Amino acid sequence: MMSDYTTDEPDREALRATPGPVVVEFGAPWCPWCQAARPRIDEAFEGSEGLTHFKIEDGKGRPLGRAFRVKLWPTLIFLLDGEEIARCVRPESAESVKQALAKIVTSG
Template identity: 55%
Template sequence: MTYTASFVPETLTRAEVDASVGPLVLEFGTNWCGWCRGAQPLIAAAFDQTGAGVRHVKVEDGPGRPLGRSFKVKLWPTLVFLQEGQEVARLVRPGDAESIVQALQQLTSP
């Protein structure tokens, strides 16, 4: 899967995330967040480079949103890298594409 452009209201439950098969990146934030908008070129570049086969779900986060709270998200954007429903890496406000590429490689390396 390729990079996803917009955040959407929660479409997954924590139980569905925990039961997910294969690599998955959850990106928590909002469409109006300046930090989130600023990170998008970095995230898109990383997915273009090494994100083949990785599902990318952008979750609109905020107070009272259960999925973000279950992952203890405090700042946006927060990227949670999961393999078979288990967290293998996390990036909060990534400042460069390379750190995202490295986290993606943890999901795609045999």
């Protein structure tokens, strides 16, 4: 898993064409909500090191976040074979992230 947000976002069509489970996390390194959620997100992803996880720095004019209609950070989009299966917005517990993750990991 990547540890920092990147501005190098993948193409939406490339994500749709990606087989298997993928998580796209939108946020910003300076965002207090993202900083507060980081330990919960990290806990939820323990043991999932092989999972494709994109951490995208979102903001004004960033097309991928708009394509997914992201309004609050952090937002995690859980994709399976390119289709959105679940979403966590400002997760308040590791369990909520684990539940969403289980939907794409056990479904595949």
